[in-house]
């Protein structure tokens with residue numbers, strides 16, 4: 145097991161780079177909330193990175209900044225070498241958030257095709273390819289309301305992949321699912337990611353899910369959130385149910401649990417900085 149506070153291998157710095165990132169929200173005429181304070185992260189291009197941390201520590205805020213949906217109040221962010229511009233979604237970005245937000249009146253196929261229609265790009269068979277990839281062929285013409293929760297999540301991940309993303313953002317994509325469905329979708333996501341090699345950032349509450357899927361797991365402190373440590377998960381791929389029974393897998397889980405519950409990771413709502 146290796147632990148890399150700041151990974152600096154070949155290609156490092158060209159994936160996701162968060163540099164001294166800060167975000168304060170104004171919540172009333174004279175009050176602000178510091179969601180993020182001096183967040184630093186640097187990962188290689190094509191890596192699968194998970195972000196874990198207590199509820200309210202700013203994980204979704206990091207993703208929303210990366211998606212161009214929120215403007216940082218300090219620092220800067222680049223993805224695959226390109227600076228993220230607030231109000232502007234980078235090209236080649238796929239996003240799947242916890243609530244699949246499929247359009248109820250459109251079929252699964254037409255939901256998955258939506259990003260292509262918006263971009264006015266040609267299908268070239270990718271929609272069918274993705275429907276097969278996420279195992280929804282028999283449901284391609286069904287409406288979202290006719291699908292199970294797991295199927296809706298798979299449709300939402302397929303939709304995020306239609307633009308052939310070089311950069312994938314996932315915010316608790318399986319958060320609302322039962323454990324069995326979640327584990328099956330984790331293996332499917334790994335398979336999809338291994339085929340497509342997009343730089344990926346996934347927010348999750350599941351430590352075991354983070355270890356299973358990630359090359360790097362970034363642990364955040366409570367609000368104001370910052371990255372406490374980045375753990376390099378160097379388990380061989382593809383990772384299987386067998387991998388989950390190995391001592392190495394459990395050592396990573398123990399290490400991440402210790403970081404999440406360590407005094408270093410215990411923030412203070414009123415502290416301006418990381419409070420170490």
Ligand SMILES: Nc1ncnc2c1ncn2[C@@H]1O[C@H](COP(=O)(O)OP(=O)(O)O)[C@@H](O)[C@H]1O
Nearest residue numbers: 169171177179198199200201202203204205367
């Ligand atoms: N639009 C907003 N306005 C005010 N405060 C916000 C807004 N978005 C998030 N926050 C605050 O920022 C902090 C981090 O939120 P969030 O990024 O959603 O955390 P997480 O995803 O880790 O649970 C929370 O305290 C939350 O209340």
Ligand SMILES: [Mg+2]
Nearest residue numbers: 203204205347
């Ligand atoms: Mg969140």
